[in-house]
Amino acid sequence: MAPRSSPTARRRRLATALRQLRETRKLSCAEVGRAVGWSESKVSRIETGRTGIRADDLDLLLRTYEVDEEMRKALHVLRRQASHRGWWSTYGDALPAWFQGYVGLEDGARSVMIYQGQLVPGLMQTDDYATAVMRAHQPSVAADEIERQLAARAARQALLTSSDALEVWTVLDEAVLRRVVGGPETMKPQLQRLREIAGLPNVTLQVLPFAHGAHAAMGTSFIHLKFPEPGDADIVYIEDLTSSQYLEEPEDIERYSLVADHLRASALPPEASTSFIKCIADAMS
Missing domain, CATH: 1.10.260.40 (lambda repressor-like DNA-binding domains)
Structure with missing residues (x-):
């Protein structure tokens, strides 16, 4: 394909x-x-x-x-x-210019390894969870702007289930699951969505529990992208609230690849991770 x-x-x-x-x-x-x-x-x-x-x-x-x-x-x-326009150009009013570059790279990637220590990755967010995050960042954001951002996010999420689906390996810190974004009525469906996504054949999802102590990526979150063409070097993507950084130097890629290996080894296995997520959801009032 x-x-x-x-x-x-x-x-x-x-x-x-x-x-x-x-x-x-x-x-x-x-x-x-x-x-x-x-x-x-x-x-x-x-x-x-x-x-x-x-x-x-x-x-x-x-x-x-x-x-x-x-x-x-x-x-x-x-x-x-x-020079062709990607689908994301349709959402230029909803996606910051600095983020559109990442979306374009994600769209052309063969696989991504995501470590997230604070929130559910955009590829896996429900609409209600995403809305709660947007309102936390911008309390005065207009409803129509939220709708545009949700539409753009839905277009990104199609990568998970398309005929040439993106391969995704995600490690989530337990904090991502424990932080009740939008209240239990938003968080419980979000946790269920994570369990559903974990069942996709192109997705591997692991949880890194608090009980496992210190780990190699403390203090940061990152995404490691790999591409289908042999000549396309890997990229590590890091972002904050208003900007992003792309790491492409071989020594940086090697360092983050090693960190990703440590995270996968430290986290719960995939099956135990989905059970862990279910336990948190079941205990949520």
Whole structure:
């Protein structure tokens, strides 16, 4: 089955290919800029995927790199695919600009490993739980804005059950389950939703209990994304209330991969985790 075609992932792939072409020819961004009449920062923005590239600009770069015709055609195809609008662009009014980049990468990922220490991940939230979180962040948020955000979240959640479903491995701290977001009438259905999602063939869900003590990810939550194309390097994504950070350096990826392994080893097995969630839900008044 062909992987999902995310324009964000395609842009990143094109950016990586252009950077590799430059590095193979042992040229700096400044040297390339001088050769084609651009600023060094423009070359850098293209190579980091922060901006797209026009067809004529791409041709200019490829002539500078003396690329053969076969590769030139392949990179132009990639550029056209990268310029398509993803489904999330429809929700530009509901998704912050800094988060749209992540949604595009998630849409093109093969798998994600999520560790969350505070709240249920967006891919697994019920509408009522999500609404309670939104109102906690923005008490004056309008009802129509909530509806738009819920619609965008529902579109993301379709990744869990699509024909080419995203593979998801999630470790939740016990605090996620104990914090009664929106009251018991919201939290109990949310816990039931987690149990249902845990039953999907592409989802593995584990709980890290308080009783297991200190662990390798204390103080942070993160998402580790892997992509279907061999040339697409992993990304670790971290966010706060108003911004996000992408880690792509090999040493960072290695560190977070090790942390993820420790979390999986420290958490309850999947079957015991769903039983743990049920016990918490049953005890909730």
